[in-house]
Amino acid sequence: MTLFIWVLVFCCFLCLYRVGAGPTPPDRTVAIDILGTLVVGICTIWAVIKGKDFYINIAIAWALLSFIGTITLAKYLEGKGFDE
């Protein structure tokens, strides 16, 4: 089971490579968006390993906040206000 965690952590490092190397700001934003989704997966597998369901709560909260953060960054890239 821990193998899955290591696979996902390796994926996180690939994302971090893109965050560091991405030539434009939108590339980094995409990588951060994916990073959020991967963390949801890590939390889920951790919940299954430990058999405690509050890790899933963390996953849900992380998914929500990651979505809001991505939308905010996208709006910032458009160069427009947040209240449209």
Add this chain to the structure above:
Amino acid sequence: MSETVGIIFFIIGGLFDLFGCIGLVRLPDIYNRLQAATKCVTLGTCFILFGAFFWSGFSAMGIKALLCAAFILITSPTAAHALARGSHIFGVKLWEKSLMDKYAEDEEGRLSGGKVEKA
């Protein structure tokens, strides 16, 4: 419910996450990377959540995993639209070997970028 089905779902999900991240590193421009992000990583994480549901059945954990999967399936394409449009308005060009860019050709699409009806 059944631990074997859960493990199989975990394996599929982990593989798709890995493919998506390899695509994120290999593909040439941001729009192609978004393709890998919205398809492979979303479905991979959804498979992991379904695996958690099959592992634990109709308990608190399983139902929460199902809700989280539905939530990700709804929000991930929305975030992808927002990012694609944002980066096009930001001025990121398509890959030089791309075949066409109708969005940049159409003046109305470029100018009315923010004011059109939201879908």
Add this chain to the structure above:
Amino acid sequence: MTKKMTIFLVTLVTWLLLTWSLDPEEVIAGVTVALLISVLFSNLFLSQGKKTNFAPRRLGWFLLYLPVFFYYVIKANFDVAYRVLHPEMPINPGIVKVKTTLKTQTGKTFLANSITLTPGTLTVDIVGDWLYVHWINISTLDPEEQTKLIVTRFERFLRRIYE
């Protein structure tokens, strides 16, 4: 009033599923918060111009749509994974413009989200009836053919569900 009732029920059911217990405290907290949300924030939600009344026929088409949609999603994943892992990366990307015949806002939203989750296509923007779609492997340069390949397979279902 109907809108407030709908929001109240949806938030309450989501809360009960999330807590997964029927303790009186949980139910009371859920009812209070759902009532507050439905009273305070109901004007934030878009109201549809045309009333679409609920019919079992629509639900049936929706349940029929789900397996078709999932089939395309799985196919999309194998397609993108193949392109990513292939050493030469066989991609011909570009943004194409296709026309939709759906009229309602909800229908267009579902169409755009379905397009984004299926083989190699990603909706960039919607202007009126026109969808701008980023396609990872453009197979034909004819706009009619493109519309047929991208949009028509979902429109058949979505028109029956939302219109």
